Amino acid sequence: MAGRPTSTRRERGSLSTEDILDAAFAVAGTTGVDGMSVPEVAKHMGVGVTSIYWHFRKKDDLVRSMSDRAVRTVVAALPVPTTGQDVREFLENYFRQLRDVHRRNDVLTDLTWTRIRSYSLDSTHVLYHHIEVILEFMIGAGFVPLTAWNSFSTGYTFTRGVVVGERIQHLNHSPILRDTVSKLLDHDTMPILSELLSNDGIMLAMVSDTEFDHGLRLILDGIVASGDARLRSGRG
Amino acid sequence: MAGRPTSTRRERGSLSTEDILDAAFAVAGTTGVDGMSVPEVAKHMGVGVTSIYWHFRKKDDLVRSMSDRAVRTVVAALPVPTTGQDVREFLENYFRQLRDVHRRNDVLTDLTWTRIRSYSLDSTHVLYHHIEVILEFMIGAGFVPLTAWNSFSTGYTFTRGVVVGERIQHLNHSPILRDTVSKLLDHDTMPILSELLSNDGIMLAMVSDTEFDHGLRLILDGIVASGDARLRSGRG
């Protein structure tokens, strides 16, 4: 009652685009990026819907700005190589962190990897400058530029596959989950999978720690081998 | 004029769920799964909107049924191993086809890999029976079951990463595309990437043929090596 303002109109400048983005992320955090509506963001801030349309001409523009911030958030959470660091050690840590950032925040995944909005040139610049640094580090460790690029790409793409797969699995409430598994995999028609499920603890979605660890190790082995081959031929 | 029906009401049974699915896929093909609306599907069929709601209680149910059909379509398009076939040859072909099915039809990708609906137990059964056959084949060629599973998973997940990445890139109209690339990668701040782009024809999105081929080869090398190790230790 005491907190209720006399004037119903906000003062000019009281509504910054950053505040709107904060609210948008808050709403998207509970409803998902798809479920987020402009009216709900407005309600969350206690402003009229149309006020938001002054700062962002279309909902698309708002989502684009969210993606922008998301890219920077992800990049900021990733490790940077230190000179002299072991390549394998760095990359393993890098891809694990890449997976973890996304696991911690679904909205980031939606905005950068599954939603279909582009982000600004500025953020793209941030992203690729970050990759440039990693390539530089790998080349310093003996990689040919193209091999460094392809190697990094492989790990990056694999990690995206894992993250997206896990995202689908969760939002799905899919029958891939443990409890319903027995109903669909009887031992008679699928002996191998049903053995793997009961004895080796795999998950049908292929995106649990087991599969990620195995895939990452396989890829890192390959990457290191291609780097070593270079070093050997370079020396010989 | 002659084609215009006298009665405005459709006869009972004239509207099958399969017909609705056909129409839904047709609409989704032009508007995308996100853009598809129930009214538009109805208009496409020349029926009232509510008629569709008799067959599918919610739009969600309709999309779920679409996902169901999508899973079967994808599985049907994938190769099946023949006894005695070379494992590497089969897997390479398999993952290439997996990528190609999705490249040919974005709607399939949306429904099975980026949209967040589950599909029926029946379709899940179809999908995993199909994987069971591949595992059986790999085990027949000397793989330990768990290694076969993990190996297959790695290739599958990597391919999903490539497909999803390409899907984002296209729907993005992103600055990752060739023409705008020069604006964001000047040679001074990103010498390595700008060299790679001009000399080696890489694509920043990391999902072109170059990166897919390299990643797939790297992964297949690793898979074959793990299979061989088994054979050697089994013999030794």
Added chain:
DNA sequence: ACCTGAACACCGTTCAAGT
């Protein structure tokens, strides 16, 4: 059992103001 229009709540977006 199957098809239909009217009706409702909600969303994206625009307009014509207000300060």
Added chain:
DNA sequence: ACCTGAACACCGTTCAAGT
């Protein structure tokens, strides 16, 4: 320059019928 409510077209869904 910045904030606002009224208004519009469109969507998902329900209801109360029609045959």
